[in-house]
Amino acid sequence: MKISVLEPIGIDKELQEEITNCFNSKDIEIVFHPDRKEDVRSLVERTGDADIIISSNIPLTREYIEQCSNLKYIAIAFTGFDHVDLDACKEKGIFVSNAAGFSDIAVAELSVSLMLDVYRKITELHSATISSGHRNGFLGRELYGKTVGIIGTGRIGSRTALLCKAFGCKILGWSRSQTTAAEVEGMQFVSKEELLENSDIISLHIPANSETNCFIAEKEFELMKDNAILINTARGKVVDNIALSRALKNGIIAGAGIDVYETEPPLNKDYTLLDAPNVVLAPHIAYATEESMIRRARIVVDNIFSWLEKEPQNLVCDPVCMEI
Secondary structure, three states, X not given: OEEEEOOOOOOOHHHHHHHHHHXXXXXXXXXXXXXXXXXXXXXXXXXXXXXXXXXXXXXEOHHHHOOOOOOOXXXXXXXXXXXXXXXXXXXXXXXXXXXXXXXXXXXXXXXXXXXXXXXXXHHHHHHHHHOOOOOOOOOOOOOOOOEEEEEOOOXXXXXXXXXXXXXXXXXXXXXOOOHHHOOOOOOEXXXXXXXXXXXXXXXXOOOOOOOOOOOEOHHXXXXXXXXXXXXXXXXXHHEOHHHHHHHHXXXXXXXXXXXXXXXXXXXXXXXXXXXXXXXXXXXXXXXXXXXXXXXXXXXXXXHHHHHHOOOOOOEEEXXXXXXX
């Protein structure tokens, strides 16, 4: 049996050797590729005759999947899986799992970091300071006492809510299912409209799918307070970023902290948010910490061994059951 790791997964040589030895001891060959390539031809070449591939967020299209004759299992080293053509996987009998939970802590912490950066203009003032500038009368805002609306109250949303609560914030929540957030004491569940109208900060933690595409768009911005800020560490497509840019430029809302986009950075030079005021942009780094990379690698290895033992976990595509 053979495993192909299509791209670097953020681990050091020591852990890579540990994983290699772990699989080799079970007569499983594993090949690590040193860089990232997204074109179908390169991906097919790297997959070769592998039974299993490991990949983070490289688009795995139908065109690619249909050319992988020996592929039986895809281990996504990521939480989101909207970049994988699951219909093609089902048709070819390929199991797919994700690394659920590996970045919960990292993403929640960056969400709060973006809130602080937008409120206190840390990035902007850093540039001013190293350019021999000064405060110039700037006054920031405090998180304490603010109402934070959490849209998507799963594990990451709930952890973000707990962190905000520690800052002394009131927490509003919206979710299709309230069960996963019941442990967050004091979270008040409200309608989407009520959350948007009453929150000082809106933090997004929902997946990208047909129901959430442009979940926050022009009409949602119109509902928000004019001093509200939006934080998106979820997926780029859940926000209409053209509408967000207009809302920032026209003073409809006060600011935004964005880590995700419709495509992976680098962004085009004319990207709509690059000239928007009061926005902090990060290059999709919410999940990227030393600790989360180690956690992710161990989850992926566990997922593979669970599948080999016919007790698969974290499945997002099960061609036997056909639905997840």
